[in-house]
């Protein structure tokens with residue numbers, strides 16, 4: 406499948422594995438890339454910029470196909486050294502960066518100067534247009550269904566994707582709610598050049614998280630997520646469990662961030678992935694878990710998604726015959 410996204414990224418299939426905190430490590434990213442998609446290593450999962458360079462090298466030892474790095478720039482009281490991570494990304498030699506959160510403008514010259522292609526992930530048409538204006542190469546438009554931060558507009562992909570296609574000139578891929586060939590075919594029909602998937606790749610054999618979490622995703626339905634931090638206008642879609650429901654309740658009752666700080670601590674979330682205790686803290690997953698029914702290899706996800714999409718597209722062409 407050739408699209409503007411496969412051409413731009415130098416990959417075989419229009420499928421990207423989005424940045425995932427604690428999940429986007431070398432094994433998973435390399436497996437996606439090796440299968441012809443684009444695997445992405447998550448910068449901030451690595452404790453230091455030096456560790457990030459080493460992680461990219463580790464992925465390189467597993468595949469010689471293109472790889473990307475995700476840099477998520479979020480407001481924070483003690484922000485990580487973003488500029489140092491950008492330097493490490495350049496030094497690592499990857500040629501693709503996925504930026505998310507804040508606008509990547511402060512780093513554009515450095516990234517472009519080093520020959521990187523910049524894919525900016527955002528959740529609204531206006532932010533996509535801004536990204537185009539500052540010179541990013543491609544947008545990843547993340548609908549309300551998505552795991553992680555869906556923004557505050559609540560526009561699902563079925564509207565957001567064609568709305569983006571109507572306005573944007575640079576290529577874009579669709580993100581949020583994609584897990585199979587039906588989704589890929591639909592994204593292409595709606596005007597995207599491919600898909601970005603998070604939850605689907607999180608639930609694969611190479612995903613470096615406890616099996617209990619993958620099993621929980623298989624068992625869950627599309628209804629089993631919560632939107633936390635809504636009253637703080639920093640919404641995040643996470644798995645529904647005792648902790649996330651308590652966070653929703655406290656903030657809905659007028660609580661402040663300080664009242665939930667301990668419940669949402671990153672260390673607790675990390676325990677979920679490492680120990681497999683799905684009630685230990687907050688962990689990200691999207692509504693699309695309702696469509697995830699198995700734990701295949703990441704390569705199998707890529708190949709079967711493309712195969713299914715091709716079959717659907719072929720079947721659809723017969724409708725007008």
Ligand SMILES: Cc1cc2nc3c(=O)[nH]c(=O)nc-3n(C[C@H](O)[C@H](O)[C@H](O)COP(=O)(O)O)c2cc1C
Pocket residue numbers: 422423424425426427428447475477504505506526547550551552553554580581582583601602603604605607688689690691692693
């Ligand atoms: C466990 C997990 C962690 C994530 N962490 C990040 C992150 O650190 N930065 C980011 O930009 N997106 C993050 N995301 C969002 C994904 O990159 C992607 O946009 C999202 O999963 C798409 O929705 P989907 O899960 O329905 O495919 C995360 C998603 C998951 C499932």
